[in-house]
Amino acid sequence: MAEKRFGVALNQALRECMEVDPGVIVLGEDIAAAGGSFKVTRGLLERFGPERVLDTPISEAGIVGAAVGAAMTGLRPVVEIMFMDFITLAMDALVNQAAKARFMFGGQFSVPMVVRTPHGGGLNAGPQHSQCLEAWLAHVPGLKVVCPSTPADAYTLLKAAIADPDPVVFVENKALYGMQGEVPEGLPPDVIGRARIARNGKDVAIISYGASVHTALSAAESLRAEGIEAEVVDLRSLQPWDEETVYRSVARTHRVVIVHEAVRSFGVGAEIAAKIAEDVFDELDAPVVRVGAPFMPVPFAKSMETRYLPDAGAVIAGVRKVMT
Amino acid sequence: MTKESLLSLYETMLLIRRTELQLSRLFADGEVPGFIHLSIGQEAVAAGVMSALDREDTISTTHRGHGHVLAKGIDLERFFMEVMGRAGGICAGRGGSMHVADASVGVLGANGIVAGGLSIAVGSALAHKVRRTGGIAAVFFGDGALAEGVFHESVNMAALWGLPVLFVCENNGWSEFSPSARQFAADLERLSGAFGIPYHRADGNDVEDVAKNAKQAVEGVRSGGKPAVLECVTFRVRGHYEGDAQKYRDAAELALAAQKDPLEKTAAVLRERFDADAELGQVDGRVNARIADAVGKARAGESPDFMQGLADVYTSGGER
Numbered sequence: 001m002a003e004k005r006f007g008v009a010l011n012q013a014l015r016e017c018m019e020v021d022p023g024v025i026v027l028g029e030d031i032a033a034a035g036g037s038f039k040v041t042r043g044l045l046e047r048f049g050p051e052r053v054l055d056t057p058i059s060e061a062g063i064v065g066a067a068v069g070a071a072m073t074g075l076r077p078v079v080e081i082m083f084m085d086f087i088t089l090a091m092d093a094l095v096n097q098a099a100k101a102r103f104m105f106g107g108q109f110s111v112p113m114v115v116r117t118p119h120g121g122g123l124n125a126g127p128q129h130s131q132c133l134e135a136w137l138a139h140v141p142g143l144k145v146v147c148p149s150t151p152a153d154a155y156t157l158l159k160a161a162i163a164d165p166d167p168v169v170f171v172e173n174k175a176l177y178g179m180q181g182e183v184p185e186g187l188p189p190d191v192i193g194r195a196r197i198a199r200n201g202k203d204v205a206i207i208s209y210g211a212s213v214h215t216a217l218s219a220a221e222s223l224r225a226e227g228i229e230a231e232v233v234d235l236r237s238l239q240p241w242d243e244e245t246v247y248r249s250v251a252r253t254h255r256v257v258i259v260h261e262a263v264r265s266f267g268v269g270a271e272i273a274a275k276i277a278e279d280v281f282d283e284l285d286a287p288v289v290r291v292g293a294p295f296m297p298v299p300f301a302k303s304m305e306t307r308y309l310p311d312a313g314a315v316i317a318g319v320r321k322v323m324t
Numbered sequence: 325m326t327k328e329s330l331l332s333l334y335e336t337m338l339l340i341r342r343t344e345l346q347l348s349r350l351f352a353d354g355e356v357p358g359f360i361h362l363s364i365g366q367e368a369v370a371a372g373v374m375s376a377l378d379r380e381d382t383i384s385t386t387h388r389g390h391g392h393v394l395a396k397g398i399d400l401e402r403f404f405m406e407v408m409g410r411a412g413g414i415c416a417g418r419g420g421s422m423h424v425a426d427a428s429v430g431v432l433g434a435n436g437i438v439a440g441g442l443s444i445a446v447g448s449a450l451a452h453k454v455r456r457t458g459g460i461a462a463v464f465f466g467d468g469a470l471a472e473g474v475f476h477e478s479v480n481m482a483a484l485w486g487l488p489v490l491f492v493c494e495n496n497g498w499s500e501f502s503p504s505a506r507q508f509a510a511d512l513e514r515l516s517g518a519f520g521i522p523y524h525r526a527d528g529n530d531v532e533d534v535a536k537n538a539k540q541a542v543e544g545v546r547s548g549g550k551p552a553v554l555e556c557v558t559f560r561v562r563g564h565y566e567g568d569a570q571k572y573r574d575a576a577e578l579a580l581a582a583q584k585d586p587l588e589k590t591a592a593v594l595r596e597r598f599d600a601d602a603e604l605g606q607v608d609g610r611v612n613a614r615i616a617d618a619v620g621k622a623r624a625g626e627s628p629d630f631m632q633g634l635a636d637v638y639t640s641g642g643e644r
Contacts, residue, residue, distance in 0.1 A: 025454060051454055057484065062477030065443025066450060069461070072432050073382055073451035092474070096437050097444060105425040105433055106406075106416030107636045141637050165639035 002185075007177040009151040010040045010116075013158035014078065018048050021076060024162060027054040027063055028080030028116075037082050038118060038177050064090035064115060068097045068167075071113040076162060084119040084171065085128045087137075098167040099142030110165040116158075120173040120211055120261055121298045121309050130298035130305075132262035137169045138239040138271070144192055145239040147171040149213035151181035153236055156190035163189060173211035173261070195242035197249070201231035204319050205249040207272060208259040209235040212310065216259050219315035230319060238268055246272065247280050254285040255322040259315050264292035286322040291315050325532055327598040329375075333531045334590045335607045336371040340391040341587055342611050343400070346619060347390070347407060347421075351566050355623070356407055360421045361388040365529070365561035368586035369464070369494050370395040372526070372534025373554070376542040377462060382430040382448045384441030385464040387422045388494075389434030392464050397429040401618040410625030416636070417628035430459075439465060439472035442491075446478045449487040453549065460488035460545050468499030470508045470515075482551040483519040489551045490541055491521075494528065496560035501572050516553040528558030529586045532593070559584045 004012070018024045026041055032055040035042030045053040056063045060081060067077040081087050087094070094115065101111045121130040138145045146161055146168055148154045154172070161168040198213055199220050206216040213234045220230035233249050235241050250256055256276060258269035269290040276288055291310050299305050344364050350356040363370070370391030377383070377396070385392040394403065398414060406413030407421045414426055425433035432448060435441045445463035452459040469475050470493070482489045499507040516523035522544055526537035534556055541552040561581045563570045570578070582588070594600040635641055 023455070025450075054485070057477070057480055059477035059481065061474045062443045062446070062481055065440075065474060065478070066447030066481060069382075069384070069432065069444035069447025069449075070451040070454075071447070072444070073448040073461075074455055074457075075451045077447070092437055092440060093443060097435075097440060101433070102639065103633065103637050104415060104419040104423045105427075106414065106418055108415070108425060108427040109432075110639050144638070 002183060003180050004151050004183045005177065006151045006154050006179045006181070007038060007040050009155040009183045010158055010172065011042060012183070013155045013162070014041065014044060015047065017159060017162045018044065018052065023074060024076045024078065025052045025054065025070070026078045026080070027056050027067070029056055029058055029082050031055060031080050036080060038174065040116070041080065060086050060089035061093055064093035065097060067113045067115070068093055068101065068111055071111045072101065072109045076112045078114045078116060078162060081115055081117040083129045084117045084133050085131045087115070087117055087133060094137070094143065094167070094169070095140050099140045102166065103142060111167045112165050114161045114168045114170050116170045116172060118172045118174045120175055121305055122175045124300055124302055124305055126300040127297040132260070134169070134171050134238055135262060135267045138268060142167065143239060144168040144237070145171065146192055146237045147210040148236060149176070149210050149234050151179060151183050155183050156187055157192065157236060160190040160192050164192060168192065171210065175211045193237045193240040193242055195236055195245040196234045197231065197245070198234040199230065199232040201229035201253065203229045203253060204255040204257060204322060205231045205233055205253040206257045206259055206315065206319070207233045207235065207246060207249070209238060209268070210261070212259045212261050215310065215312050216315055219312040219319065222312060222316055223319055228319065228323065241272065243275065243279070246276070250276055250280050251283045254283055256284070256288045257291060257315065257318040257322055258288065259291045259310060259318070261310060262292055263295050264290050265295050267292055289318045289321050291318040325535070327600060330532065330590065330594060330598070331600060331603055331607065333371045333375060333535060334587070334594060335611065336374070336395050337367040337531060337587050337590065338607060338611045339614070340367040340370060340394050342615050343394060344390055346615055348566055350408065350619070356421070357409055358420050360407070360566045361564065362562045362566055363388045363391040365581060365584065365586070366494060366496060366558045367391050368531035368534050369492070369528045369556040369558055372531045373462065373492055373538040375535045376538035378459065379429055380457060380459045382432050382445070382452070382459065382461045383464065384432045384445045384448070385434045386438070386441065386466060387434060387436055388466065389424065389464065390421070393424045393426060393431050393434060396426070396431050398424065398426040398431060400614055401621050404618045404622035405625045408622045408625070409627070410622055411628040412625045416632070418633055439469035439474045441465065442469065442478035443474055445489055446482050446487060449482065449489040450485065452488055460490060460542065462490040462492055464492045464494060466499070467493060467495040467497065467504045468507060470510070470512065471499070479519055479521065479551070483521050486550050488545050488549050490545050491551060491553045493553065493555045495555055495557050498560050498564070500564045512553065512555050522552045524552065524554045526554060526556045528556030529584045529589065531586055531590050
């Protein structure tokens with residue numbers, strides 16, 4: 001198995017899907033000639049030509065809306081929104097059009113489109129280039145939301161997202177683009193909605209997704225020295241999310257910490273904590289703890305951003321809280 | 325235009341008019357729930373433009389879109405069932421008046437969001453181009469949509485990429501409850517010119533003029549693979565929504581409705597130019613019979629199944 005960077009794994013997935021299906025097109029700002037802000041689409045223009053690899057104007061509302069119309073007319077568009085913060089400009093196309101077309105038109109149309117977009121801080125990019133807004137999208141019936149944590153998952157889940165008949169928002173944490181990992185080839189198609197046990201443990205379940213999975217794994221290693229064996233669940237997909245795998249982990253460990261980079265309030269962690277309380281409350285030996293960013297915009301200054309982002313120390317503190 | 329062609333356009337307009345008058349009554353009687361937005365007085369745009377399109381061409385339209393979907397060929401019975409919220413509706417009773425769509429005749433949906441259909445049509449045109457279908461996309465929007473940002477994004481993309489889209493502006497002079505002059509500072513003809521897009525203007529209350537200009541515009545779009553703008557200047561007779569008393573409009577302006585009526589105008593031409601009294605009578609009877617039949621069947625239709633709706637949020641199924 002070859003080691004590949006996360007961004008290269010995404011590129012490979014796009015390439016393979018475009019080879020197999022002439023209906024797959026990619027479009028976005030600076031994704032063709034420049035290969036994308038994070039170089040995920042590098043080389044696609046040369047391979048597939050300008051009709052299927054489109055540099056768009058800076059028109060997020062227009063390009064996501066165009067993807068909806070293209071998907072309703074037989075293509076499988078994959079849009080790149082350069083930073084997740086800019087998805088705000090495309091909310092009508094995503095929320096009112098893409099998400100509802102299937103339902104609102106009585107199942108006459110499917111909308112097989114993907115919006116790829118990077119979220120997350122760590123680049124001192126400031127309040128409008130660092131946000132994690134996935135909870136907004138997971139709140140909308142009709143959208144799927146995927147967020148991989150490894151190059152292998154980036155590859156298999158992007159292929160699954162492109163094959164999916166419904167609109168999928170594919171969230172990539174910027175901190176992961178350079179991450180190396182094994183990317184197995186020739187795997188069967190992945191299924192959106194299945195979590196993965198990233199680390200086995202018996203004492204506490206740390207539930208996370210995206211780059212925060214690595215924060216959780218790092219915390220779990222430190223906790224081992226204290227004799228605490230943490231299980232780390234990588235959700236991989238937020239809408240739908242894998243209740244079964246999460247509940248099994250809760251039943252094994254009886255203590256739960258949910259970790260994400262997005263702000264805690266009204267977040268993915270809030271939903272999962274609420275569902276655990278509703279469905280498997282009797283399995284819990286302690287209240288569920290959420291670890292996430294404080295309720296403030298992502299700050300620019302390095303010292304501030306570092307403190308803002310949940311780190312392994314914050315996860316360890318969360319675990320101590322549920323262990324007492 | 326031949327007698328047969330004009331009679332066909334007239335029949336389409338009459339179908340739209342009588343359907344909407346019927347909807348107005350059904351709404352008043354509580355048989356049509358929600359909001360409905362009638363296009364009475366604007367029927368020539370729908371009939372005229374659609375006469376220039378093929379079945380395979382795709383359209384997207386607005387909250388005031390009954391006429392467009394009827395002219396494109398939506399099944400009348402399933403249309404009434406939809407607007408009346410029945411299980412047999414074209415959208416299974418889940419969309420209603422503002423969201424009628426029919427994939428089988430290329431209707432990508434009416435749209436509850438002003439300018440919502442513009443980028444969808446641009447994407448549909450992109451698909452026609454990439455898939456080499458030979459089809460084009462047409463989008464109907466009101467003058468109110470000109471002030472939406474996505475209008476400008478959509479026109480720009482279509483011009484930049486050379487996409488086969490016909491932008492049909494139904495300029496009825498009113499953006500909901502406000503006159504257009506207080507809503508938009510630019511002029512569509514000059515704006516089209518700035519984007520390098522051919523501009524056509526039609527009298528939106530004269531179906532022959534709309535059909536002629538639409539034919540010319542569509543030929544350019546189809547053969548050149550480039551967008552065109554068709555502005556149809558027309559007249560909204562009813563309020564923004566049904567039940568709107570239109571206190572914001574002058575009585576003098578509203579009094580123009582009768583003389584601007586596109587159906588009266590076309591009927592007069594058919595009588596004078598083609599001596600078509602007998603045919604007009606037949607058209608009248610046929611349209612009334614179709615509507616009566618469709619409404620009867622829609623009334624007898626069942627309510628939609630809630631669980632079926634829940635299961636249809638995603639292609640792979642509903643609530644997990």
